[in-house]
Amino acid sequence: MPTTPSAHNPEGSPVPDAESAGTGGTALLGRKAAKIDRLAELMGPRDEGTHGAGIWRTAFSRLRRSPMAITGAIIVAGFVVVALFAPLLAPYAPTAQTWGDEVFPNQNIFVGPRAENWLGLDNLGRDQFSRMVIGARQTLLVGVVATLVGFGVGALLGGTAGAAATLGGRWGRTIDNAIMRVIDMMLALPTLLLAVTVAALIGPSLTTVMLAVGIAQVPIFARLLRGAMISQGNRDYVLAARALGVRKHKIALTHILPNSLGPVIVQSTLTLATAIIDAAALSYLGLGNPDPSFPEWGTMLADAQRFLSSAPQLAVYPALAIIVTALGFTLLGEAMREALDPKLRK
Amino acid sequence: MLRFLVRRTLQLIPTLGGLSILLFIWLQRLPGGPEYALLPDDATAEQRAQLRRSLGLDEPLTVQYLAFLRNILQGDLGTSIQTGRPVVEEFFTRFPATFELAITAMLMAIAVGIPLGYLAARRRGGVLDFAAVGGSLLGICTPVFFLAFILKVIFAERLGLFPSAFRLSPGLNRTDLSGFVVLDGLRTGELDVVWDALMHLALPGLALASIPLAVIVRMTRASVLEVLEEDYVRTADAKGLHRRTVRGRHVLRNAMLPVVTAIGLLTGSLFAGAVLTESVFAFPGVGSFVYGATQTRDYPVLTGFILLIATMYVFINLLVDISYSLLDPRVRAQ
Numbered sequence: 001m002p003t004t005p006s007a008h009n010p011e012g013s014p015v016p017d018a019e020s021a022g023t024g025g026t027a028l029l030g031r032k033a034a035k036i037d038r039l040a041e042l043m044g045p046r047d048e049g050t051h052g053a054g055i056w057r058t059a060f061s062r063l064r065r066s067p068m069a070i071t072g073a074i075i076v077a078g079f080v081v082v083a084l085f086a087p088l089l090a091p092y093a094p095t096a097q098t099w100g101d102e103v104f105p106n107q108n109i110f111v112g113p114r115a116e117n118w119l120g121l122d123n124l125g126r127d128q129f130s131r132m133v134i135g136a137r138q139t140l141l142v143g144v145v146a147t148l149v150g151f152g153v154g155a156l157l158g159g160t161a162g163a164a165a166t167l168g169g170r171w172g173r174t175i176d177n178a179i180m181r182v183i184d185m186m187l188a189l190p191t192l193l194l195a196v197t198v199a200a201l202i203g204p205s206l207t208t209v210m211l212a213v214g215i216a217q218v219p220i221f222a223r224l225l226r227g228a229m230i231s232q233g234n235r236d237y238v239l240a241a242r243a244l245g246v247r248k249h250k251i252a253l254t255h256i257l258p259n260s261l262g263p264v265i266v267q268s269t270l271t272l273a274t275a276i277i278d279a280a281a282l283s284y285l286g287l288g289n290p291d292p293s294f295p296e297w298g299t300m301l302a303d304a305q306r307f308l309s310s311a312p313q314l315a316v317y318p319a320l321a322i323i324v325t326a327l328g329f330t331l332l333g334e335a336m337r338e339a340l341d342p343k344l345r346k
Numbered sequence: 347m348l349r350f351l352v353r354r355t356l357q358l359i360p361t362l363g364g365l366s367i368l369l370f371i372w373l374q375r376l377p378g379g380p381e382y383a384l385l386p387d388d389a390t391a392e393q394r395a396q397l398r399r400s401l402g403l404d405e406p407l408t409v410q411y412l413a414f415l416r417n418i419l420q421g422d423l424g425t426s427i428q429t430g431r432p433v434v435e436e437f438f439t440r441f442p443a444t445f446e447l448a449i450t451a452m453l454m455a456i457a458v459g460i461p462l463g464y465l466a467a468r469r470r471g472g473v474l475d476f477a478a479v480g481g482s483l484l485g486i487c488t489p490v491f492f493l494a495f496i497l498k499v500i501f502a503e504r505l506g507l508f509p510s511a512f513r514l515s516p517g518l519n520r521t522d523l524s525g526f527v528v529l530d531g532l533r534t535g536e537l538d539v540v541w542d543a544l545m546h547l548a549l550p551g552l553a554l555a556s557i558p559l560a561v562i563v564r565m566t567r568a569s570v571l572e573v574l575e576e577d578y579v580r581t582a583d584a585k586g587l588h589r590r591t592v593r594g595r596h597v598l599r600n601a602m603l604p605v606v607t608a609i610g611l612l613t614g615s616l617f618a619g620a621v622l623t624e625s626v627f628a629f630p631g632v633g634s635f636v637y638g639a640t641q642t643r644d645y646p647v648l649t650g651f652i653l654l655i656a657t658m659y660v661f662i663n664l665l666v667d668i669s670y671s672l673l674d675p676r677v678r679a680q
Contacts, residue, residue: 080364185364188656188663192618197372197652273487280489281622285640301492308499319492326487334483 075328127134149214154221399606464564610666
């Protein structure tokens, strides 16, 4: 972020100035320039310590002390590790119906936890534990991709609107207005219906779920980033940059944007939780991945509903996994929001 | 106030217009176009071409859009492929059921959420606060359809305390005035019908209420905490106003502003949640019909219902803004 003044020193502006002033003034101006640089050097690090990294550093130190954040972080870390190393952790293939002759759903005969199958068997005689572990992978993939879609498109729209509103003058306000009307329209479509619409359009698949859930998050990200950018746009440092003649797109990209990302990053953590839950809902509606070789918690939960009265454990495992994972992301996100909120900083 | 109302209402026009364009594009993008959705798979190319002409699909897009818009404004949203009845008719025969369900859920959420959030804020850091915050986080993270299933299995199937499906018990005698079962029952004095309908609403209402309840508890708590810190609350306390006056007039009234907004937005999103809840409880409302439509690819129903629900959502937002300006005069001045 802030370029250290010493980096400017060797070939920066003071040197050519001193040369153009003629031989007589060179020494004097050179000394003056060196003095300024020295002053800036002295000020630099201190400035960085109290302002630049300060917000993030204090926020982080508060996060470390918050039990909410630690609980969330542990859950999230555990989930990510399981998802990444899923093929190594799963003892059996998730699709192998190895014990198919032991389970008879229509006669209410199910196999619960035992030594070789830690979580028992599912309705087709597959190892439930392996399916849960491999399922974590799909769930993480859906959550991350959906969040990236929402974040990417939302930040692009919201960022453009925010930059146009703060720096674009009259034309900018028109652009901002036009973009925000589109966002309002998207906001008017309830999330799940929007997702159902997308899913109905491109047919049931994993891509559908990711796109649908992601697109539904776009207006939230867009509004959030635009709001943050507009509030940053009124700050003194933006005025200072404009007065110094920094180009507008540079102000927007290197000054306003980095300072506005805090709430958006927090929202992404919360969105990961929403995405996992919404994906489960879409799977329940039959719009999820129809391919049985990729188990996914939402689909597993939806499938298990049929046996809820005879084999509730089949629904309870994926449901618990979804709830705990979503809770982990939510706890982490909420703790981050609290840590970054200046109102709560006392 | 009047100027605010007029301006805010005029702002609806671009939003709704844009929405219609969005849905029009969506209809255009349907796999294979509407003629594939409307005709059986074995229709000949000749039949398809004829249908395209009769639907005006060979006209320029702008002409098609204007025709689409004219139909919407005349209240014609097409015909359901499933039932062969007009989409608007299907919507409004099912709407009362969903409306009753949504109101039940919202009343539950408000009745429990606001007092709970308020008490949690007053006893910040206490057991109640911890339970309220933890419970609401858990509520947000639980998939609605799973909660609905659990409630159904435990309270309806195992314990038999509540009916597990439909709006009314079969064979119940009732006079139908408007489709709103509870209201009709109250007007005609058929209290057994009212009771029966309420029993049917209890479990789906509770499942649907889970997310709004969680959000309302947290919003109320955060908002009350913020207002309790305000100078005017200290002033009111210091000048010796009765505690109840301070709590009611100063704290609660000011703390309610963001909560009212949230309640409005949540009411709109209840329709989406109703898709899941209604299908679990076979509740004959808008939501279970949308669920059916996604299964059978009934596109006219999907587009029509989405347009109607989104329009309702936009109007609910308008009402929220108006109530907001009544609560807070500063909003009007902007």
